[in-house]
Amino acid sequence: VLKGVIFDLDGVITDTAEFHFRAWQDLGEKIAIPFDREFNEKLKGISRMDSLERILEHGGKNNAYTIEEKEALAKEKNDDYVELIKEITPADILPGVKKFLDDCLAAGLKLGLASASKNGPAILENLGLTDYFEIVVDPASLANGKPDPEIFLKGAEMLGLTPAECVGVEDAEAGVESINGAGMFSVGVGTADSMKEADMFVENTADLDLEAIIKAHSGK
Ligand code: G6P
Numbered sequence: 701v702l703k704g705v706i707f708d709l710d711g712v713i714t715d716t717a718e719f720h721f722r723a724w725q726d727l728g729e730k731i732a733i734p735f736d737r738e739f740n741e742k743l744k745g746i747s748r749m750d751s752l753e754r755i756l757e758h759g760g761k762n763n764a765y766t767i768e769e770k771e772a773l774a775k776e777k778n779d780d781y782v783e784l785i786k787e788i789t790p791a792d793i794l795p796g797v798k799k800f801l802d803d804c805l806a807a808g809l810k811l812g813l814a815s816a817s818k819n820g821p822a823i824l825e826n827l828g829l830t831d832y833f834e835i836v837v838d839p840a841s842l843a844n845g846k847p848d849p850e851i852f853l854k855g856a857e858m859l860g861l862t863p864a865e866c867v868g869v870e871d872a873e874a875g876v877e878s879i880n881g882a883g884m885f886s887v888g889v890g891t892a893d894s895m896k897e898a899d900m901f902v903e904n905t906a907d908l909d910l911e912a913i914i915k916a917h918s919g920k
């Protein structure tokens with residue numbers, strides 16, 4: 701029986717996936733590693749330092765920087781990103797998400813957040829959604845980021861539920877892999893191609909339908 705829903709944040713609750721993309725793309729241009737949206741799919745859900753490593757690898761520059769220089773690059777990206785998210789208001793909640801969260805609470809489900817972002821709590825605050833979530837997994841507490849299942853396992857544990865009693869909602873390939881690895885039912889938001897590993901998917905957050913999810917979850 702479904703008892704909890706564990707959400708990714710960026711690209712599921714609000715469109716910050718686009719801000720991450722812009723901030724990384726700007727940094728990429730500065731260090732002469734241009735990349736497109738297709739490559740960006742491989743960065744979604746990936747922690748800040750791991751994202752930088754993937755970008756450097758993409759440009760064949762893994763060994764071009766010292767740890768200190770890499771930390772400075774990651775900070776530069778985050779400083780840009782923090783500027784972008786300052787402007788976020790409740791109007792930036794993606795279509796249908798508020799209703800979906802309300803439906804979940806009305807159905808007695810517990811809600812958790814499993815975002816790799818250290819900026820997650822500030823974004824929830826700006827969106828006015830902090831009180832919806834019983835727990836927020838602290839990404840700094842994890843040994844392994846997505847696609848490892850740890851973050852969704854920890855989310856379920858913090859809610860006092862088993863993975864089988866939860867569904868996870870994700871827009872990232874690495875995130876779906878993390879949910880599936882946790883033994884949890886995965887709901888994807890994205891294209892049929894990017895969400896091909898998800899147990900079910902919708903193209904748009906407006907199509908998130910609790911009835912349909914409860915039904916699909918019970919059938920698994
Ligand atoms: C999310 C996003 C990633 C981002 C990561 C870390 O998973 O999908 O694009 O790199 O969080 O975010 P942070 O705000 O801590 O740099």
Ligand code: MG
Pocket residue numbers: 708709710711712717744745870871872875
């Ligand atoms: Mg995401």
